[in-house]
Amino acid sequence: MIQENEKKFLDLICKVPNVAVQGYDKNRRVIYWNKASQEIYGYTKEDAMGNRVEDLIIPDFMIEEVIQNIKDCHEKKIDIPSGELKLKHKNGSTVYVSSSHVMLYNDTSSPELFCIDIDINEQKKQEKELKEKNLILQEKSKMADIxxxxxxxxxxxxxxxxxxxxxxxxxxxxxxxxxxxxxxxxxxxxxxxxxxxxxxxxxxxxxxxxxxxESKTEYNISTIIKMSLELIKSYTRKYKINVIINVEEKIIHRGYQNHLIQVLINIITNSIEAFKNRDIKEKYIFLSTIKKKNEIQLILKDNANGIDENIIDNVFEEKFTTKKDKNTRGIGLFLSKKLIKDSMSGDISVKNSTFTYSKKSYKGAEFIIKLPYEH
Ligand SMILES: Nc1ncnc2c1ncn2[C@@H]1O[C@H](COP(=O)(O)OP(=O)(O)OP(=O)(O)O)[C@@H](O)[C@H]1O
Ligand SMILES: [Mg+2]
Missing domain, CATH: 1.10.287 (Helix Hairpins)
Known part of the structure; x- marks a missing residue:
């Protein structure tokens, strides 16, 4: 009964357009090839039937692994994990699919393996375009930094x-x-x-x-904070800004260290620019960290009087700026949020905060960077 239902379900799936279904016997030869498989991989049913999977859609680097997986599936009943695969079209081009596998057992013949693939080429293309766009944006901002x-x-x-x-x-x-x-x-x-x-x-x-x-590496957060401050030391000195650091010495994090440096520099530069436009005698920038169970928080706070409440919700928008000089393009915080979100799965937020330091009370912007953290 269960097998019958499985068969019915498969019949149903096979009729859905854009869902490529292929069946293989234990020698990896095609016994089923639906219309959508032809559209995704370029082989007609006649081309495909009776041929081995590795001679059709498996790229060279995966052949050994696929043969082993199918063998294990038949002999040891180990499931083939589902996931995104990079397969091959008849014309040699790459085909990205999200692939799942089902083993059908019937009592007369040996088990048959069915693969159900969904075309995700368009999604991959969009991801690639977005990545390239972000890269260009990041390079642009670095040029402005130069x-x-x-x-x-x-x-x-x-x-x-x-x-x-x-x-x-x-x-x-x-x-x-x-x-x-x-x-x-x-x-x-x-x-x-x-x-x-x-x-x-x-x-x-x-x-x-x-x-x-850059690729992902392991680094100490406190070293990154110190490196960022070193890179803009001449500014903090020039404008006589006291930098108060209160960070835990050893928080090892894995990510893109140059992205993190760039984000810290963007936020600190904004504080310095806020001090430039406002008459504040004792100038402070505070940097601290909080380590939670699954999260690290980096807190950057200044006493430059804060951000106008009317615009505070807009500061992370692209091209949003209140500054008039020609090098300013309002991308510092937009890019910072993007870098933290896209490449490190974290987030940045901002609020105005009032606080006391050395018995005096101050007001300023407080940025909190949250990064996921594994021990
Ligand atoms: N620490 C701060 N104190 C006061 N205002 C701030 C602070 N940080 C950011 N802002 C406000 O947020 C706006 C957006 O900042 P953002 O860094 O995105 O752009 P920008 O500094 O204006 O330009 P760019 O970074 O491209 O040179 C700033 O124009 C400023 O009005
Ligand atoms: Mg800025």
Whole structure:
């Protein structure tokens, strides 16, 4: 009875357009091939019947695994898991399908394996286009950043360059006076070496940040926070902003570290820009973390008086800005939310908060980044 019902159900499914159904015997030869299979894979029923699955729609890299899976299914009754597969069309092109498998047992012959595939090519194409669009957007925003970053490097190099220059001039001068001894020389060369090392480190940091094709890695959240602050240190110094860090030292997270750095830089840059436009004497940016069971929260707060309640719901929209300078395009927060949501399955929110620090009360914007976290 159960088998009969299964058969009926399969008959029904077979008639649904866009649902490709194929049946295979235990030697993996086609015994059933419906119309939708022809549409998805390009083979007519006549082409397909009696041929082995691996000679039709299985790409080379999967052949061994598929043969083993079908063998296990017949001999050990191990189910073949359903899922997204990258199969092959008659013309060689890739076909993306969402595939499920059913074993039908009837008492007369050996069990038959049925595959039910749904075409997901269009969905895959859209996903790819969206990914490319996001990448372009991200690169654009980085290009806008480059101007700011170059200013940063030149700020960060000013002091070490002066140190190197004065050490070298010192050596020359002392030598001209015939007073150059080994101790003086070594100590000056030490200064030169240290400062060159510092410059080399800063350039590496910027270089890494601009690297493309990033993949997921493991990193310590507190290191990422410190790296982000290092990258914009000249700004926080220039505008005399106190950065108060209260982060747990060891939270290991897996994700795209450059995306996270970019998001932190976007949020902190906004705070700096808010301070620039408002007359605030003691300026603070607070960075803290909260580790929950399945979530990490990164909290970034400033005391630049906050965001107007009339616009606070719009700040994550694309091209939303209240700034007038020509480099501003209102994409900082839009992109930040996208990066956190799309590539790290997290979220960002903002609210105005009033708080006390060192017995004084302040008001400012508070951004909370939530990231899923596995121990
Ligand atoms: N810390 C903050 N304090 C006050 N206002 C803020 C703060 N952060 C963001 N905003 C508001 O949110 C708006 C949107 O920010 P967003 O970073 O998306 O764009 P932008 O800074 O204006 O431009 P871009 O980032 O492209 O240079 C800002 O124009 C500003 O009005
Ligand atoms: Mg911004």
């Amino acid at each position: 101007g700011k970053m170059i200013e940063n490097i030149s700020h960060q190099w000013k002091q070490p360059l002066q140190m190197v220059s004065s050490a070298v001039c010192g050596i020359k001068l002392v030598n001209d006076l015939n007073k150059l001894d080994k101790k003086y020389l070594i100590s000056s060369l030490d200064t030169v070496e240290k400062n060159i090392q510092y410059m080399s480190n800063t350039i590496d940091l910027f270089g890494n940040y601009y690297k493309k094709n």
